[in-house]
Amino acid sequence: MSWRETLGVTPSAETPYTHNSQNTQNPTEQANCADIADSAHRDAEQESSKLLEALADACKGLAITPAEVKLALAAEDIDDWRKGAISADTLAAFARLLVQRREMDQGKRPEHYTEQATCKHCGPIWLWFSGDVLGCPWCWNRAADKPIPRPCSIHCGDCNHFERINHPHLGHCAKGEPEAIAGLWDTDRRYCERFLPRPQQTHNDQPRPARAETKR
Ligand code: SF4
Ligand SMILES: [Zn+2]
Structure with missing residues (x-):
């Protein structure tokens, strides 16, 4: 089933693109482009939800949410995680550090700073x-x-x-x-x-x- 069928969009319901008279792309090419874009979008969503699952494990018992940790990850970190270069232990350590940094920002001394x-x-x-x-x-x-x-x-x-x-x-x-x-x-x-x-x-x-x- 194509993305159009899934979303209930039929070819007849689509408005042809008329703004650019130089647009010579035929409907089949347009459909291919849309399929590729849609597939990439779904891949990104799947990946994002996988990362959130991994972060949920990393955040267990901590006063921080997976979404907050994800927000703190740099694009390169996410890239490394995708390549398998960041382990679950590293993610957990990162989440713990974020919590610690947040507490320090509030003027709280970490327990091991003795x-x-x-x-x-x-x-x-x-x-x-x-x-x-x-x-x-x-x-x-x-x-x-x-x-x-x-x-x-x-x-x-x-x-x-x-x-x-x-x-x-x-x-x-x-x-x-x-x-x-x-x-x-x-x-x-x-x-x-x-x-x-x-x-x-x-x-x-x-x-x-x-x-x-x-x-x-
Ligand atoms: S040490 Fe004294 S001068 Fe410095 S911030 Fe505190 S109260 Fe103010
Ligand atoms: Zn200092």
Whole structure:
């Protein structure tokens, strides 16, 4: 049964294409083209539903839907999956990472981030190992102006958002964080998810989101 019969479209019901008088394609050729397009469309639909099935397995027990994971896959990823280069385990790991990233975007610390580290651009952070790093997963929060949960308190005086006034110790928070009537005392310790260290400018010092890289 052809796609026309399936859809109940008979040849007599079709309006001939008259806009372009140069269109010399005969009805048989048109039908062939339509069949090919329809077949390609059905193949793509089948493939999409297969991918969603695979993603449904990957999303089991996670607070994310297969459609959301599919949306996050790049065209190259889908191509690789089609070629069998992405395993079910990899899809599951990708889904878990997406959930983790989503939680981190909301300022939530992943369970396995149990160590205190210091990112050059973000300041004190939670990570899965301790030490100093040049870039970290929280850099994405910093770049998007989202909160970063802190493993310790900090001094406002060390923060890039601290705007010093004409006083040896007082200033205000450019981020609008709560402060006393007189303002913030630079050496007071406080917990702050908006803290960002003052950049130490060097000729090749470009703050950017990056993977965790350990300082040498
Ligand atoms: S962002 Fe936080 S640490 Fe920075 S000045 Fe404001 S209150 Fe202080
Ligand atoms: Zn960072």
